[in-house]
Amino acid sequence: xxxxxxxxxxEVSGLQRSFGRVPILRGVDLxxxxxxxxxxxxxxxxxxxTLLRLIAGLMRPTAGRIRILGQxxxxxxxxxxxxxxxxxxxxxxxxxxxxxxxxxxxARLYGLDRPAEVAASALEEAGLARRxxxxxxxxxxxxxxxxxxxxxxxxxxxxxxxxxxxxxLDASASERLRANLRDRLAAxxxxxxxxxxxxxxxxxxxxxxxxxxxxxxxxxPREGPLEAFLPHxxxxxxx
Amino acid sequence: xxxxxxxxxxxAGKDIRAELRSRTALQSALVFAALVLVxxxxxxxxxxxxxxxxxxxxxxxxxxxxxxxxxxxxxxxERENAALDGLLLAPVPREALFIGKLLANLxxxxxxxxxxLPLFVLFFNVSLGHALPGxxxxxxxxxxxxxxxxxxxSAMAVRTRFAxxxxxxxxxxxxxPPLIAAVQVTSRxxxxxxxxxxxxxxxxxxxxxxxxxxxxxxTFSAVVDE
Numbered sequence: 001x002x003x004x005x006x007x008x009x010x011e012v013s014g015l016q017r018s019f020g021r022v023p024i025l026r027g028v029d030l031x032x033x034x035x036x037x038x039x040x041x042x043x044x045x046x047x048x049x050t051l052l053r054l055i056a057g058l059m060r061p062t063a064g065r066i067r068i069l070g071q072x073x074x075x076x077x078x079x080x081x082x083x084x085x086x087x088x089x090x091x092x093x094x095x096x097x098x099x100x101x102x103x104x105x106x107a108r109l110y111g112l113d114r115p116a117e118v119a120a121s122a123l124e125e126a127g128l129a130r131r132x133x134x135x136x137x138x139x140x141x142x143x144x145x146x147x148x149x150x151x152x153x154x155x156x157x158x159x160x161x162x163x164x165x166x167x168x169l170d171a172s173a174s175e176r177l178r179a180n181l182r183d184r185l186a187a188x189x190x191x192x193x194x195x196x197x198x199x200x201x202x203x204x205x206x207x208x209x210x211x212x213x214x215x216x217x218x219x220x221p222r223e224g225p226l227e228a229f230l231p232h233x234x235x236x237x238x239x
Numbered sequence: 240x241x242x243x244x245x246x247x248x249x250x251a252g253k254d255i256r257a258e259l260r261s262r263t264a265l266q267s268a269l270v271f272a273a274l275v276l277v278x279x280x281x282x283x284x285x286x287x288x289x290x291x292x293x294x295x296x297x298x299x300x301x302x303x304x305x306x307x308x309x310x311x312x313x314x315x316x317e318r319e320n321a322a323l324d325g326l327l328l329a330p331v332p333r334e335a336l337f338i339g340k341l342l343a344n345l346x347x348x349x350x351x352x353x354x355x356l357p358l359f360v361l362f363f364n365v366s367l368g369h370a371l372p373g374x375x376x377x378x379x380x381x382x383x384x385x386x387x388x389x390x391x392x393s394a395m396a397v398r399t400r401f402a403x404x405x406x407x408x409x410x411x412x413x414x415x416p417p418l419i420a421a422v423q424v425t426s427r428x429x430x431x432x433x434x435x436x437x438x439x440x441x442x443x444x445x446x447x448x449x450x451x452x453x454x455x456x457x458t459f460s461a462v463v464d465e
Binding site: 056057058059060078079081082084086088089090091092093094095096097101105106108109110111136151 | 242245246249253256257258260261316319320321322324325326327328329330331464465
C-alpha cells in the first residue's frame with residue numbers, strides 16, 4: 001500500500017452543490033495527500049461524478065471550499081489547472097482529429113515541449129502506437145477509453161481524477177493501467193478514482209470512501225480483503 | 240511568442256484542421272450563400288428595382304445568413320465528446336480561448352465571403368472595378384464585429400438544448416448595426432461616391448468592432464465557465 005505521508009494535495013471542506021433546488025452534495029469534506037489513492041464508491045446519483053467535476057473546476061460549488069496544492073480552486077490559476085488530470089465519462093477527444101492530433105493539441109494546451117513527441121509517447125504507453133492516425137469514431141469503446149486515459153495522463157498531473165477508468169477495458173489494458181497508476185502513485189501522484197466495481201481498484205487504493213445521497217457514509221483506510229468489506233458496503237448503500 | 244497568443248493560434252489551428260477534414264460548416268455555408276443569391280436573383284423584378292439598388296442589401300443579407308451557418312459550428316464541435324471540458328480544464332486563459340475561436344470563425348466566414356463575392360458579381364452583374372479594395376476593407380471591418388458577437392453567443396447557445404435555433408435569435412439583433420453600416424458603405428462604393436460620404440458609417444463599424452470585441456472577450460469567461 002502506498003504511504004500516506006506525502007504533501008497535502010487536496011483539501012475539500014463543507015462542499016455543497018445543488019442543481020436548482022435539488023441538493024446533490026451536502027457538505028463533503030475530503031483531504032488527499034501525495035501518493036494516496038482514494039477509491040470513491042456509492043450508488044447511482046450519490047454525487048460521485050459531481051464531486052469530481054467540482055474538484056476539477058468544471059463546476060462551481062454552491063457552498064464550501066476546495067484547495068489544491070494550498071491554493072483556492074476559485075482562483076483557477078494556471079499552476080492549479082496544470083496539476084489536475086481528469087478522466088470523465090466522455091473522451092474529451094475531437095471526432096475530426098486523429099488520435100495523434102488530439103493528443104498533440106492537448107499537449108500544446110498544457111504548454112508541453114515537443115508536443116507531437118509527447119503525444120506519440122503517450123499513445124505508445126496506452127498501447128495505441130499503431131492507432132495514431134485513426135479518428136476517434138473508428139475506435140472501439142475500449143480503445144477510445146485508452147485514448148481518453150492517455151489524454152488525462154499526458155501532462156503528468158499531480159492530482160488525477162478518474163471516473164470509472166476501467167469501463168470497457170480488456171483484462172490486459174486494465175492491468176496495464178493499474179501498473180501505470182501504481183508507478184505514478186509511488187512517484188507522488190494523488191488519485192481519486194470513482195467506481196462501481198471496487199474489485200477493480202481495491203489493491204490500488206489506500207483509502208475507501210462511500211458516498212450516499214451527497215454525503216460520506218464512510219471514509220477509512222483500505223484494510224483486509226474486499227470480500228470482508230463488501231457486506232458492510234452493501235449495508236451502507238442499501239439503507 | 241506570448242503564451243496567450245500561442246494558445247489562441249493552437250485553438251484556431253485545431254478548429255481549421257478539423258473543419259478542413261469534415262468540411263461541414265464551410266460546405267453548408269457556401270451552398271446556403273449560393274442558394275440565397277439564386278433566390279434573390281430570380282425573385283426580384285428587374286423593371287421595378289435595378290440590380291445596383293438591390294445588390295448591397297442582397298450581398299450583406301447573404302453574408303450574414305451564411306455566417307450564421309458557419310458560426311453554428313463553432314461550439315457544436317466542442318460539444319462532441321465533451322471536448323469543451325478538455326479546453327476548460329487546461330491552463331488556457333479564457334481570453335486566449337475566445338481569440339482562438341474568433342480567429343477560426345473569421346477564417347471560415349472570410350472564406351465564405353471570398354467565395355460568395357464572385358457569385359454575387361455574376362448574378363447581379365455589378366462591376367466592382369476600383370470598388371473592390373474598399374469592399375474588401377468594409378467586409379473585413381463589418382465581419383470582425385459580428386463574428387466576435389457570434390463567437391460569444393455560439394458559446395452561450397451551445398449549452399442550451401436548441402443551440403442551432405438559439406444562435407440566430409441571440410445574434411440577429413446585434414448584427415443589425417454593422418449590417419446597416421456595411422450596406423450603406425457598399426452602396427456608396429458601388430456608386431463610386433467620395434470617401435467623405437462613408438466616413439460616418441466606417442467610424443460606426445470601427446467603434447462597433449472595438450466595443451464588441453472587448454466586451455465579448457471580457458464576458459467570455461462568464462459564459463463558458465459554469
